Amino acid sequence: MNAEILATKWMTPQELKRMVAKDGLIIKKGRFSATESFSVNDAIEEYQRASSFADAELRAVIFPVNERDKDTAFWGRIAKVVPRRSISSVYHYVRRKRHPLKHKGAWGAWEDELLEQSVATHGKAWKVISDLVGRTAEDCRDRYRNCVSQKETRVVGTWAEEEEQLLAHIVTDMTDEGRGIDSDFFWDEASRRMGGRRGRQQCRNKWMDCLSKKMKCAGTNPKWSPRDASILLCKIDLLQAKDDSEIDWKLLHDPDWNLWSPHLLQRRWLTMKKSIHKWQSMPHQSIVDQLRIQQLAIPPPFYPPTPSFSASSKS
DNA sequence: TCGTAGATAAACGATTGTGG
DNA sequence: CCACAATCGTTTATCTACGA
Numbered sequence: 001m002n003a004e005i006l007a008t009k010w011m012t013p014q015e016l017k018r019m020v021a022k023d024g025l026i027i028k029k030g031r032f033s034a035t036e037s038f039s040v041n042d043a044i045e046e047y048q049r050a051s052s053f054a055d056a057e058l059r060a061v062i063f064p065v066n067e068r069d070k071d072t073a074f075w076g077r078i079a080k081v082v083p084r085r086s087i088s089s090v091y092h093y094v095r096r097k098r099h100p101l102k103h104k105g106a107w108g109a110w111e112d113e114l115l116e117q118s119v120a121t122h123g124k125a126w127k128v129i130s131d132l133v134g135r136t137a138e139d140c141r142d143r144y145r146n147c148v149s150q151k152e153t154r155v156v157g158t159w160a161e162e163e164e165q166l167l168a169h170i171v172t173d174m175t176d177e178g179r180g181i182d183s184d185f186f187w188d189e190a191s192r193r194m195g196g197r198r199g200r201q202q203c204r205n206k207w208m209d210c211l212s213k214k215m216k217c218a219g220t221n222p223k224w225s226p227r228d229a230s231i232l233l234c235k236i237d238l239l240q241a242k243d244d245s246e247i248d249w250k251l252l253h254d255p256d257w258n259l260w261s262p263h264l265l266q267r268r269w270l271t272m273k274k275s276i277h278k279w280q281s282m283p284h285q286s287i288v289d290q291l292r293i294q295q296l297a298i299p300p301p302f303y304p305p306t307p308s309f310s311a312s313s314k315s
Numbered sequence: 316t317c318g319t320a321g322a323t324a325a326a327c328g329a330t331t332g333t334g335g
Numbered sequence: 336c337c338a339c340a341a342t343c344g345t346t347t348a349t350c351t352a353c354g355a
Binding site: 138 | 344
């Protein structure tokens with residue numbers, strides 16, 4: 001019934017939250033995994049076949065000319081194949097993936113200029129601007145927010161020592177003022193306090209990937225060891241995932257074990273994976289097994305228990 | 316020459332605001 | 336009230352410089 005509700009009822013985020021809390025509704029969030037996206041695409045293809053629609057007709061179902069003509073039966077049918085997803089999340093996912101303007105890669109200078117002019121004349125009406133620039137409204141907004149709007153003050157490239165210190169200072173100040181680093185406009189404000197010298201994305205990335213770790217480790221960056229590799233592999237193995245796109249890297253973060261960011265762990269995994277012969281044609285779990293066998297073949301001379309993995313300590 | 320860290324920005328998902 | 340546009344924060348693909 002869980003799937004039934006999620007696939008048929010259009011709910012607001014608040015309603016969803018309520019049902020998760022009160023009725024024990026189980027819901028999956030975050031990126032769509034490889035298997036999920038396969039399921040969705042299969043379902044759409046099957047629908048197209050069953051109703052013998054041409055591509056244009058299918059497009060009209062997903063993007064009706066009059067937005068009021070949303071085909072709820074169609075969306076329900078698609079949503080059913082990804083049981084833990086809300087119908088609205090499937091709707092957004094499919095429409096984003098199949099948007100006619102999607103996937104255009106890096107922005108050219110002329111596009112930036114066009115974007116800037118368009119915003120100057122039309123304001124932040126992203127739907128209008130989207131048509132002028134030829135990118136999705138979302139892409140236009142993101143590009144403007146992160147790059148174009150700050151092009152006068154913003155610099156790119158390696159951070160100077162003073163910049164790092166300044167940012168560290170700003171973040172500590174703002175935290176002391178009682179603002180969480182995930183709160184609204186936190187990084188916009190941090191960027192402002194940097195004098196617009198660095199954008200919000202730059203500031204956040206710098207902090208997350210580098211500075212926060214540095215501060216915890218008193219200025220020295222820890223080294224990735226074979227033992228870390230072994231722990232990572234063990235954690236991945238425990239998940240028993242069908243595919244590595246199922247993995248939520250945030251969940252592998254363990255404050256006791258690592259100061260490694262989720263992104264770093266993911267990249268480590270990728271290089272480990274690539275070391276396996278013919279990894280591209282192998283299922284996820286086989287790669288994991290293969291790697292574990294390799295590790296066992298070269299046992300480390302000494303394997304000290306780590307604080308995070310030894311359940312009982314001296315206490 | 317390969318792996319790694321640093322850095323950037325594109326792509327993304329969830330939530331909020333708003334006009335009909 | 337509902338659907339969409341707008342907006343928020345977050346994740347990740349990709350490039351690059353560099354050192355062993």
